[in-house]
Amino acid sequence: MEELINKIKSRLALSSEAEEFLYSISKVKTLPKGEVLIRQGQVVKRTFFVTSGCLRSYCIDKNGREHTLLFAIKNWWISDYIAIHTDELATLTVECLTESNIIEFNAKELDGIHARFPEFESYQRHNLERHVVSLHKRILNQLQLSAPERYDLFLKQYPDIEQYTRNYHIASYLGITQQSLSRIRVEKVKK
Amino acid sequence: MEELINKIKSRLALSSEAEEFLYSISKVKTLPKGEVLIRQGQVVKRTFFVTSGCLRSYCIDKNGREHTLLFAIKNWWISDYIAIHTDELATLTVECLTESNIIEFNAKELDGIHARFPEFESYQRHNLERHVVSLHKRILNQLQLSAPERYDLFLKQYPDIEQYTRNYHIASYLGITQQSLSRIRVEKVKK
DNA sequence: TAGATTTCTTACCATAGGGTAATTTCTACT
DNA sequence: AGTAGAAATTACCCTATGGTAAGAAATCTA
Secondary structure: OHHHHHHHHOOOOOOHHHHHHHHHHEEEEEEOOOOEEEOOOOOOOEEEEEEEOOEEEEEEOOOOOEEEEEEEOOOOEEOOHHHHHHOOOOOOEEEEOOOEEEEEEEHHHHHOHHHHOOHHHHHHHHHHHHHHHHHHHHHHHHHHOOHHHHHHHHHHHOOOOOOOOOHHHHHHHHOOOHHHHHHHHHHHHHO | OHHHHHHHHOOOOOOHHHHHHHHHHEEEEEEOOOOEEEOOOOOOOEEEEEEEOOEEEEEEOOOOOEEEEEEEOOOOEEOOHHHHHHOOOOOOEEEEOOOEEEEEEEHHHHHOHHHHOOHHHHHHHHHHHHHHHHHHHHHHHHHHOOHHHHHHHHHHHOOOOOOOOOHHHHHHHHOOOHHHHHHHHHHHHHO
């Protein structure tokens, strides 16, 4: 929990009341590899802050193929924000790729922090702005880069993530098959 | 300008001071088709609210190909938010696809509205949350749908936009070439 | 540590979509 | 309305990536 508090304090003068509130609605948990926190089709109420390990969110399409939206490691948040903000059932599944330590919140309760402690509004707005920027960049990269270029960029942007993931997780993030990624990796070594 | 004020009022009790502030920093303009408001590589200071017509933002890759990030019609905002929020030069170009009426703001000045009128924080946070959801959905659709499926979805989601755009604009939004889109359209008619 | 399971690699062929270029159609301007 | 330019279509072949399947390697589990 200190990780989250410190992260917030680095950007915000966190009052002791607000800190107390955060503690009161949080649950610190250690989760085994393979644990599923949110399952596609079910109701989503929770959001998670990762303090160690690695999780991913993905959807399964009508042909049974997986498509990864996000990997989350230390100091990242993960949930199904499509479901949370549209009040629909989960389109995503969130699972632990390794044993992980997380802090769990009820998303509605956590959202209440903005009404109680308005200084969080600005903090959260900045977080969302940065997230929007990263999503814009990802869309543009997906449109303009080849699969090998996307893989290179992925390794540069997320050098820590490969240790936690299977190749098919990365392939499903890049929008290619595991076999294609395997070929790309071979070509990279040749050079 | 009334369009923007009304849009805000539908979600927020807009004080007359805040309304006055918005007027004081806005410039209402009519722009001809083809006008470029932001050019890739230049400094970005402005953001635009569309009241009529259609604009798009796109980047040009190292091979000279265009990739459309966004179409904006009535009641949408458009700018290069990557540049604005990272203080970098524009990665995007923003142009008018038709003669358009827009309201122009200096992005920094507009951002100042949050400090002066904190009630905008929550409003803007909700806007950003909804934008994040739509970007998540777009990424997932790009990963899991075929080109014809993406085109069908585009027509469903943005039925009004096709009247303003050239086919190659849409193709560059979907991540395919104009020729492929042409083939897809032929196949659709056959069915 | 052996066996079971999962993942990765490789090879084969299949296919969606790309590149170029010629032709037709549309659009904008005078 | 006529013309020039832009956009769309079509056809050709090409390439990147997909699908299936088999074997190899890695990982998990008892």
